[in-house]
Amino acid sequence: MAPRANWKGRMVVGEVGCGVGLYTAASTSDRIAFHTINRATGNRVQRRFVDSETGKPVPREDEVKGYEVDEGDYVLLEDEDLAGAIPESDKVLRLDRFIDCDDVDTLFFDRPYYLAPSDPASVEVFALIRAGMEARSVAALARTVLFRRVRTLLIRPQGLGLVASTLQFEHEVKSPAEVFDEIPKLKLEGEMLDLAAHIIRTKTGRFDPAEFDDRYESALAELVKAKLEGRKIAPRKTKRPEKVVDLLTALRESVGGGDGKKAQKPAPRRKAG
Template sequence: MSARAIWKGYLSIGDVGCAVALFSAIDAQERTSFHIINRDTGNRVRRQYVDEDTGKAVDKDDLVKGYDQADGHTVVLEADEIREAVPDSDKRLEMSTFLPCADIDTLYLERPYFLAPADAQSVEAYDLIRDTMVATNVAAVARTVLFRRVRSVLIHPEGRGLIATTLNYDYEVRDPAESFGDIAKVKIDSEMLDLARHIIDTKMGRFDPAAFEDRYEEALAELVRAKIAGRKPKKLPKRKAENVTSLMDALRRSAGAPASSKGKAQPAKSRKAAPSAGRQKKAS
């Protein structure tokens, strides 16, 4: 079954453009999902909005949004007031700014969507836009109204199509200094750097999401299967805790060198030869 578009509009660069459709790139339906059940009756329960003072349930038609002020008063906003305040959408994705792909700060990426031509007549212009972006190795920033909100979108080519990723606004992203500002500066020993580089070199690979394990989902699925079969769930293997006395010992063990070495540790040979320490130091 073909995917259903969640938004349709017009992608353009100046006077060049085409009709496009937006599709969700994320499918959470494959995850194990549950209903909330009343243990005593076995019946499903439903959520209800309740007035915090009277304790009585509130009908959906009586729900409005409120904004708390510093003085304790609440400003009430009706649904039609919010609708009128939100900018109208002209269904247009105008690619106004282009930037090198290497300049993209992934911290601002929010959620990806597939952006495809909406009809056969749009394919030629769509391919022209995509192929030009591939040739120049750039991404584009565009703005439009999505899901009742003006959003900035990053568009970049991917295979035969385009990926549109909604962006976090600057005010939404916290200052990294809040988390990293108190990290003390430490001088790392050159032997530690050599060992760490060797460990990374032997573990180099390719980005392959299919190899990522969702251990939480796997454990839930096994629990459900076991319940249905009337057996105990299989336990996932736990990592063994290793008693490492120092960071240097941990590095030596990971590199395959004896932890008790007194001199410079020599990393164990791997199937992929690591650069010599001399070449590593030159490259750093």
């Protein structure tokens, strides 16, 4: 069964355009999901909105959005008010400019989508745009109305198609200074840096997503299977806390393969001249 596009429109760069569709590239829909159940009856529990003061259920027609301007004081917004704030969509994905692929900090990456031609007549133009970007090793910044907001997307070549990542707005990305300014500045040199460099060299590799599994999801699947089969669930053994050692000792043990043996001290650097 062919995947269903989340959005369809027209991708345009200059005077050239083609029909395209956005398809979800990452999804959590396959994760194990639970429902809340009434233990006494075995029936699902339904969620209902109740008045925070009276505790009485609120009819659907009386539920309205509200923005709190002061404690307990709200500005009420009707559906028609909110509809007026949604920008008009012309279903056009405009490629505004081309940039180097690493120009955008990964902090701004939001959600990835696959971008593909939406009809046979668009394949040739789509392939032309993709091939041109690949040949120049560039990405494109584009804008369109997506899910009720004007979004900026970073578009990059991927195989025979394109990958479009929605970008966070500037105000949504916190300044690193909020966290990093409290880190004290340390001067590290000599043996410490040599040991750290050695560890990095011995652990250098490549990213393979197949190597990383969701242990929590696997444990949930095994738990559900055990319940269905009526098997007893063994409690997880508590790990003993590891002995705290100083940083230099930990680095030396890491270089020695974790067997507690100290590694040989790196030879001192010779001064030039």
